Amino acid sequence: MRLPPAILIVLGVVLVPVFAQDHQHPMEPASGPAGKITPVGPAVLANASSQPRTVEVTLTAAPTQVSLLPGRMTAVYAYNGRVPGPTLEAREGDRVVIHFKNDLPEPTTVHWHGLHIPASSDGSPYDPILPGRQHDYVFTLQRGSAGTYWYHPHPDHITGGQIGRGLFGTIVVRPEQDPLPAMREQLLVIADKRMTADGAIEWPDPKSLQGGIDEENGREGNVIFVNGEVTPTIAIRSGETQRWRILNASASRVYRLALAGHTFVHVGSDGGLFEKPVEVKEILIANSERVELLVRGTGAPGSRVALQALPYDRYAPPTRPKDWDTTRDLLTLQYSNDAPTAPVAIPDRLRAIPSLDPAKATAHRVITFGQGMINGRKMDMARIDVRARLGATEIWTIENVVAMDHPFHLHGFQFQVLDRNGVPEPFVSWKDSVNVPKHETVRLIVKFDDYPGKWMFHCHILDHEDHGMMGVLEVR
Ligand SMILES: [Cu+2]
Numbered sequence: 191m192r193l194p195p196a197i198l199i200v201l202g203v204v205l206v207p208v209f210a211q212d213h214q215h216p217m218e219p220a221s222g223p224a225g226k227i228t229p230v231g232p233a234v235l236a237n238a239s240s241q242p243r244t245v246e247v248t249l250t251a252a253p254t255q256v257s258l259l260p261g262r263m264t265a266v267y268a269y270n271g272r273v274p275g276p277t278l279e280a281r282e283g284d285r286v287v288i289h290f291k292n293d294l295p296e297p298t299t300v301h302w303h304g305l306h307i308p309a310s311s312d313g314s315p316y317d318p319i320l321p322g323r324q325h326d327y328v329f330t331l332q333r334g335s336a337g338t339y340w341y342h343p344h345p346d347h348i349t350g351g352q353i354g355r356g357l358f359g360t361i362v363v364r365p366e367q368d369p370l371p372a373m374r375e376q377l378l379v380i381a382d383k384r385m386t387a388d389g390a391i392e393w394p395d396p397k398s399l400q401g402g403i404d405e406e407n408g409r410e411g412n413v414i415f416v417n418g419e420v421t422p423t424i425a426i427r428s429g430e431t432q433r434w435r436i437l438n439a440s441a442s443r444v445y446r447l448a449l450a451g452h453t454f455v456h457v458g459s460d461g462g463l464f465e466k467p468v469e470v471k472e473i474l475i476a477n478s479e480r481v482e483l484l485v486r487g488t489g490a491p492g493s494r495v496a497l498q499a500l501p502y503d504r505y506a507p508p509t510r511p512k513d514w515d516t517t518r519d520l521l522t523l524q525y526s527n528d529a530p531t532a533p534v535a536i537p538d539r540l541r542a543i544p545s546l547d548p549a550k551a552t553a554h555r556v557i558t559f560g561q562g563m564i565n566g567r568k569m570d571m572a573r574i575d576v577r578a579r580l581g582a583t584e585i586w587t588i589e590n591v592v593a594m595d596h597p598f599h600l601h602g603f604q605f606q607v608l609d610r611n612g613v614p615e616p617f618v619s620w621k622d623s624v625n626v627p628k629h630e631t632v633r634l635i636v637k638f639d640d641y642p643g644k645w646m647f648h649c650h651i652l653d654h655e656d657h658g659m660m661g662v663l664e665v666r
Pocket of ligand 1: 595596597649650651654655659
């Protein structure tokens with residue numbers, strides 16, 4: 191399982207703990223016949239444009255029935271009839287036109303989570319698309335924005351219900367020249383649902399005990415789906431390296447991901463690649479965050495291993511689920527019987543990310559997350575909570591004063607985390623979502639370099655967001 195020295199050097203990591211981990215968690219040999227190998231990754235939206243640098247797609251949100259559990263049909267809301275919705279693929283600099291139709295029985299919007307685009311295209315609660323209506327979302331993808339993003343509804347008060355019924359899809363923005371070598375890619379959308387035995391998605395009465403717990407904890411499901419499947423199988427060859435883009439599209443569940451006997455090479459976050467790869471044993475992915483990982487096939491031919499969600503205590507003690515400390519299998523990584531292939535070299539430098547300079551900040555703000563409120567107030571679309579000057583660089587201190595985690599999301603702008611609980615961030619990266627653990631503080635820096643207008647910032651536990659844990663930033 192040891193890597194050739196050349197690979198270890200290019201990764202520039204401390205190796206001793208990696209090998210210690212390998213010896214503690216030896217690879218399980220395949221104990222039976224290989225499971226069904228499922229091709230993983232949602233379909234890609236077909237580009238109807240023949241123009242250069244243009245991606246033109248059609249997207250419809252509608253109620254439908256899909257098979258999520260074997261032998262059962264589930265009533266869902268779906269984009270183009272699929273859960274997750276089809277993937278929007280485009281390149282930096284492309285003009286993107288989405289012909290959207292709302293065939294739902296209620297208003298919706300499509301929010302392009304993480305993209306730096308005009309406020310009028312953001313799909314915020316200010317711009318609902320009524321049932322039966324159409325709307326064209328048009329925007330141009332920024333240079334340097336290559337990365338993994340997602341799209342989902344963002345109507346006032348009913349976002350959690352619409353995402354929870356199946357409305358979410360991934361956006362992959364590709365660069366002109368990718369610094370990583372070509373390799374097999376897997377797009378993994380993780381979303382849990384509370385399913386009944388007959389295959390329905392269960393929604394408790396908001397006034398019931400469970401409804402109250404859901405409002406407090408955020409809704410968690412008893413079934414965790416990866417790309418709409420339960421524990422799908424991904425094929426890998428011994429020695430092969432794969433690039434995994436992972437999205438947490440769950441309402442509230444946070445995943446601490448690990449692959450026994452393997453380490454991950456963490457190469458990117460919400461806003462694209464890091465400057466350098468970082469080797470890690472596990473990854474925490476909060477709601478709405480994305481990670482890009484390289485998974486190196488260090489296992490033996492014919493073996494298999496589970497990608498697991500390890501226990502993570504995001505909860506307030508009174509409503510913490512009894513089974514919170516259960517480790518759950520998310521998918522199976524199945525090695526083929528082929529002889530090992532030679533590992534690909536991973537570059538030690540991926541791109542340059544200019545650091546935003548705290549000395550240039552013209553405003554320092556404190557955003558306090560209480561239970562269900564931000565700075566002591568619930569969301570009011572008629573109120574502006576933060577006014578910022580176009581072109582300003584600002585430092586925001588996100589302070590969580592309660593006993594459960596709240597993931598913070600800012601619309602429209604990528605930021606850089608400066609420090610967490612006073613500990614400087616070890617490396618620079620672009621983020622639009624960051625988990626703020628219970629009683630902790632995260633400081634971030636953001637530049638409002640373009641796009642005046644009204645932008646949301648909120649907790650991305652969907653039940654919290656829908657109950658008012660959101661504010662309005664006006665940039666002008
Ligand atoms: Cu929250």
